[in-house]
Amino acid sequence: MSTIHDVAKLAGVSIKTVSRVVNQEPSVRDATRERVQNAVDKLQYKPHNGARLMRSSKSNLIGLITSAISTVSRDPVKAGLSSIHIVKGVQQACREAGKTLLILDTEPDETDIQHHIDILLSHRVEGIIYILDHHRLIAPPVVQDTPFWLVNGYSTPSFPAVVPNDYMGQQLAVEHLVEQGHSRLAYVGLAVELEAGRLRREGFINAAESAGLTNEDVQTTYGMKLGETTPFSVLENVLKQLFEQQNRPTAICFGNDQMAMNAIPILHSLGLRIPEDVSIIGFDNDMAIVSGTRPALTTVTLPYQRMGNITAKKLLQQLSEPDQEQAEPYPIKVTGEVVIRQSVEKLNN
Amino acid sequence: MSTIHDVAKLAGVSIKTVSRVVNQEPSVRDATRERVQNAVDKLQYKPHNGARLMRSSKSNLIGLITSAISTVSRDPVKAGLSSIHIVKGVQQACREAGKTLLILDTEPDETDIQHHIDILLSHRVEGIIYILDHHRLIAPPVVQDTPFWLVNGYSTPSFPAVVPNDYMGQQLAVEHLVEQGHSRLAYVGLAVELEAGRLRREGFINAAESAGLTNEDVQTTYGMKLGETTPFSVLENVLKQLFEQQNRPTAICFGNDQMAMNAIPILHSLGLRIPEDVSIIGFDNDMAIVSGTRPALTTVTLPYQRMGNITAKKLLQQLSEPDQEQAEPYPIKVTGEVVIRQSVEKLNN
């Protein structure tokens, strides 16, 4: 592999002039620049990033820690929305900024990431982004001098983090149902021990109250855990009870798409048509699920890609403007949006 | 960020002794080693990879070019099996060998990867793996001095490459059907302009011949393109014609899982039960598809993860034993295996 000295000798200039050409500095004559560029091309010279890094302290690398690749080949329906969508969002922002992403993938369920941090720091990455596989609180990682952001997880109010706004997302679902004329709602959600489960339930309850729905009109149940297939019999019992009562709901908000998908055949077996007899709405917009449901599922997006993009842009901004402080406390919450398909009917009332 | 000089000063030794401790060289006294390690821990010293790289010409990085991340969030059913499974296999082998993977993701359909190669070479990666999103022939990339492997694509017989053995995979499917007593088969496959489409069709025909099936017993049709949803009406017509004839097939080999999945409701609408009236078998073992079919689809795996793993191990072997030559011509073909579920019935005849 050729060095800057080889190029300088072939072009008949100093190594500094070669450096100026390669780095597109202005103060080089056109004829000189052309002569050097020809030598670069002929020798297929690639600058040595290690040497650059020693001199200029800019690696041009952004470190990314994720378990998305290890987990992406699990059963897509059971696994929930893959955090690789977050990776994609991060990647887009880095590509636009001309930064190279150094992705380190952890084993699933691996919580000690210090070894990964050490690798990234030895490569002198300019910043680190750690993507969690589901929304939760973690202890703050200890990293000096290098900007560090969490995505899909959070720590202290001073630690940079971006999370999905599960609360607002579920509110949007309720607002959509109410707007479509629904006034008797049920919520079948995730376990409240889960961050997302708790926030989505709270969002549902608050939105129902804000819409003036009384306790008679609103029924909530929960208990399903992320990552587990909803046992058919459990969901079946829940739905049976909902429809054995006098004030049957006209619409059901599910805590995620998987529950909504599993509910479809159960509701059919109860003699209910969707959306004519009961409307349903999911959460996540998981294409592995919604692309297969009949009728096509109306749902709320889990804005993973946007979260990744926002995080990377914030980090990059932090790098280019080191004195700018984040005004708001963390985490930054990103709200999804309703994707209207065919599982919600408009009522005339 | 502290340097080796800071550690040496704190521990009261030379920088070379610090280097010996950090690199776990043997010739250091235990007491000295402990003193140095304490200083390393106290200062949170991380070796500077750029400096190491300049001195030792070993980056410990393996470069990977793929479009898997950009494409993974497309509709999983339409996209075909994601090449991220290949990435996972590469990752496993690199992790075991203690190498860090530098993943560069291209835009979908981007064919000029020279810019990505340049980035990787400037980081002095020890080897490069280029993953193609589907099995095809490409022009040989020009890279000097650095080992370069293709996965899911191939070039000249001297260019290192690993591809799926589509031919053998489809043979396995036929052999399984024959073993289950089926003697009247149909093949509904991918377009033969596609590498996989051509090889799978050839594999089907050859396996049927080898099994002694006559032309009367075997019917082939093809024309579907990878990446496009099979138009329902086209597939419907194909299947109708198959079952309007006197010698109806007892089993259908599909060129991929997506076609098999789409065929299920059509066969039902023709009054055919699966597998009682007609057995079906897919190809790819795409969990985004097979996890949702009823009955559960018997299929042949597209061994992406294994291909990735084999490639990385070959590359790593090339790095540790540079004089070893690959005995066989390229590409190396990796055969999948039959995954038995419920869509193939055993006939008594």
Next chain:
DNA sequence: CACCAAAATGACAACGTTGTCATTTACGTA
């Protein structure tokens, strides 16, 4: 032509580590 200022070019030190070889220390044996 002489002078001045701006543009272009070059010399060389420094970045943080490892490889090489010289020097010092410790241990075992006679």
Next chain:
DNA sequence: TACGTAAATGACAACGTTGTCATTTTGGTG
């Protein structure tokens, strides 16, 4: 205790580039 050898430690050059400042070249003006 002296000697020899092996183990441990240290000095310093080199890796390939960029930053800094000195030097040279060029162009314009009087």
